[in-house]
Amino acid sequence: MxxxxxxxxxxxxxxxxxxxxxxxxxxxxxxxxxxxxxxxxxxxxxxxxxxxxxxxxxxxxxxxxxxxxxxxxxxxxxxxxxxxGIFAPLSSIGLLEISLDEEANDAGPNRGEGFPLGAALDAVDAYRRTSTLIAINRAGGVTRALAAPSPGDSLFGGRGAVIDMSGGVSSVTKPRAAQIAMMGSGGAERAGGTRMGAWAFMREYLDEARSYAANPNTYIRRNREERFALSDLKALGAVVSGGQPLIVHINGEADIRNLIRLKTDYSLRVIIAGGSEAWRVAEPLAAANIAVILDPMVNLPSQFEDLGATLENAARLNAAGVKIAFYNPPGFGAHNLRLLTQQAGNAVAEGLPYDAAIAALTINPAEMFGLDRQLGSIELGKVADxxxxxxxxxxxxxxxxxxxxxxxxxxxxxxxxxxxxxxxxxxxxxxxxxxxxxx
Amino acid sequence: MRKLRWTALAVLLVGACSQEAADKAADDGATGDTVGAETAAPQNAAAQGAAKGADDSGKKGAKGAVHPPLDPYPSTYEPYASDVTLITGATILTGAGERIDNGSILLEGGKITAIGAASAVDVPAGANTIDAAGKWVTPGVIDIHSHLGDYPSPLTNSTSDGNEATAPNTAHVWAEHSVWPQDAGFTRALAGGITSLQVLPGSANLFGGRSVVLKNVPSRTVQGMKFPGAPYGLKMACGENPKRVYGDKGGPGTRMGNVAGYRAAWIEAAGYKKQWDDYWKSYEAWAEKDDAKDEDAKEAPDAPSRDLKLETLAGVLGGDIRVNMHCYRADEMVQVLDIAREFGYKVSAFHHAIEAYKVADYLAENGVCAAMWADWWGFKLEAYDAVSENAALVDAQANSCAIIHSDSATGIQRLNQEAAKAMAAGWRIGLEIAPEDAIAWITANPAKSMGVLDQTGTLEAGKMADVVIWNGNPFSVYAKAEQVFIDGALMYDRSDPKRSPRMDFEIGQQNNDNTGGAGQ
Known part of the structure; x- marks a missing residue:
């Protein structure tokens, strides 16, 4: 040997x-x-x-x-x-122990049909610092993560929290750091079966959230549609105010172009999750300052909206000036955050500059959640992750x-x-x- | 030995029809379907067991014997044209435990004809020489656990054909009848160095059905991809999946129900096999008789009715079909070994063997392979006890057979990286695993388990020239397969778009000019 x-x-x-x-x-x-x-x-x-x-x-x-x-x-x-430290920008860490075991999975989407709430859910309420996944992934170099729910029946999954991976009692770094939404084919499934439905529904949600935010008492008195739970609208207030980023699971080029319009129309902070065809919209995304959280190994036309999927997605987006970060493919969003480094390595093998890959693992996620002054790099005055x-x-x-x-x-x-x-x-x-x- | 007249038409009838119908077809000399081949009755058929014994399958003696076809969907794969190719100057991992620095390998007529130190391999006149200095060469990568074609891209209700989840025992289904050869996943796997793969039915059922071994060469038909002569496998499943799927559909609803289901089926299969074994004995005796002398020479024995489910199971009992057992938990694996002993069959590999490290000694003693992921875990409770050192610990046993598998259209594209992680995990606990050892986890060992090691899986003279040239050490995240040869033919070249297959689904899509194809 x-x-x-x-x-x-x-x-x-x-x-x-x-x-x-x-x-x-x-x-x-x-x-x-x-x-x-x-x-x-x-x-x-x-x-x-x-x-x-x-x-x-x-x-x-x-x-x-x-x-x-x-x-x-x-x-x-x-x-x-x-x-x-590695910062996982989208995960269900601490919300999930066993994916297929309902009691041990608070991340969703198995919430039971017809559960009326979405945006109101708050990861902090389910976060379990003693989850074995935290220590296992910590040993792989992951120091911070967004722990976020997956959308169930609603377009919205709820609020994710940035946590540190210490497993300590007070390991929530930033609660309600982002709202999660599902659009594209996933949105269509939740909105009558079409993308038109998904976008109409999304706009209506945001309109209602704005109305509610403008004057909650009036809104309640007028007793509008009652299609939207007040707690969801209340939660979306942080999104329509432009403060809380909205992470949108979305892949196809057409949907991504719609999302850019939505961001402008509603003055939102938007982050894309998935984005298998995002490279086709790289310049507009860069101009709109929309970051993309992606799995750089996605290269199959799994659905029609993924026809443009390519291993060069990360490299192309980065070259156009889009901020990128990595996440595990759906379904593996918590157990193997330790593999984000492997994903980054694969992106480098497909042309992403090395320093951009390091940034995608560290400072870019910190920026996404407004934590880049405290976290994400080795600089004076920063928290030592x-x-x-x-x-x-x-x-x-x-x-x-x-x-x-x-x-x-x-x-x-x-x-x-x-x-x-x-x-x-x-x-x-x-x-x-x-x-x-x-x- | 008497001469018999065979007719091809009987092949078509035998599956669905009675002996009577087959007789009629055989007697109908005017159909024009007479093959005319004159051949002998099966030799020693009884000893070969029902499935294998049907060697002269689908053909019928003049006096009434109709035999099930042994290979009704034969491979039509033929290697593509190849140059005489010398790859020289490379670091070669042979898959047989050797590493050759500055090595050469010669591919001729689709076979490996020489391999060794560069200085020891002669360059034939006219050979296409590839200077592979700085590059690494390995056997073509083999994935023992894939659902490509059965769960293809795009994956929609229309194309989801991997799990016949309609009954706990669907041993009668064959994965090849679901394989869509236009799955773009085959092309991506090729870019990851995959030259052969086993496509299995899903794991919903106790008996999922037959697997098929393919060469990763695009074809209009699955027959055109089938690995010539590769044995069939049978997919079985332990644990959570069958009880989850059938718990409220009549069972099994428990692990003990799972085991009872296996045992009942094996008992039935043993009875079926005996019927056929007995039949072959009497058939052979009849075939030996001389019409002129024997009174009863004209009365052929009646063949038993065919049962597709039992035919596959009997094939396992006869040793012709290999059991691929989806089994996560250590205790269940050992139970299955007892079941196999009870009914006299062999488990070829435990797949998804998350807890193999807990019973690595049992697996080695029983000569069973464990097919594992490097680090997947936690998606269900039976996958909770994963350790990254699993493959290394299985491998550390004497006479072990560790395999890294994918079960994933993404994972199959980089089995080299998965093996690298598993190897490095072994290093960290002090196990000495060299790249020339670990490469066997994705080449020789799966080939052995699938029954094709005599033809592929290592770089040895006489074997199929299934070869990958990597741009560096394949156990690196940055390594890429640069060129992939299958039976000596260059089927993928990372730098040449003309050597990159693109499936029908991906071509002609608007705005898709620079997407699709192997290197996508």
């Missing part, structure tokens, strides 16, 4: 200290110095022999020739790659060596690691396997 050059590298760093996740509270006056790594800041720079100093959860120094402060916990990152990787983070053979959230080094243990440890050796011991591991 040929020698392979990748011995497990964990060893040292892990044994020195193992901070447990203490409810996300930053330990008092702690300083960490990550030294000599290849630092991809996602702020325009790659620092070959870079150092990052973190104090009390915040990045206080970034540079090439820094000296570790006295008393700092020093991590030698030479030969390693340092990036901002940082990952140290064994090597190229986009390579499929690479995993994180260390993960920091809010400046706190994270425990990378998780349920899969516990299972592995139990079953690593199958030989019959003094007691059954059920007595092994899991402590």
């Amino acid at each position: 040929n020698a392979i050059n990748h011995k497990p590298i964990f060893a040292a760093v892990f044994s020195v200290f193992s901070l447990t996740v203490a409810d996300n509270a930053v330990a008092q006056t702690s300083t960490t110095a990550i030294m000599n790594g290849e630092v991809h800041t996602a702020a325009g720079d790659v620092i070959k022999n870079g150092d990052v100093i973190i104090r009390d959860g915040v990045i206080v120094q970034v540079g090439g020739d820094l000296i570790a402060p006295t008393g700092a916990t020093v991590i030698d990152a030479s030969g390693k790659v340092v990036t901002p 940082i990952v140290i990787w064994e090597g190229d983070p986009l390579e499929v053979t690479t995993v994180p060596q260390a993960v920091f959230i809010n400046g706190v080094r994270q425990d990378l243990d998780n349920r899969q690691a516990a299972l592995l440890s139990r079953y690593r050796d199958l030989s019959r011991g003094a007691l059954p396997l059920a007595y092994r591991g899991g402590e």
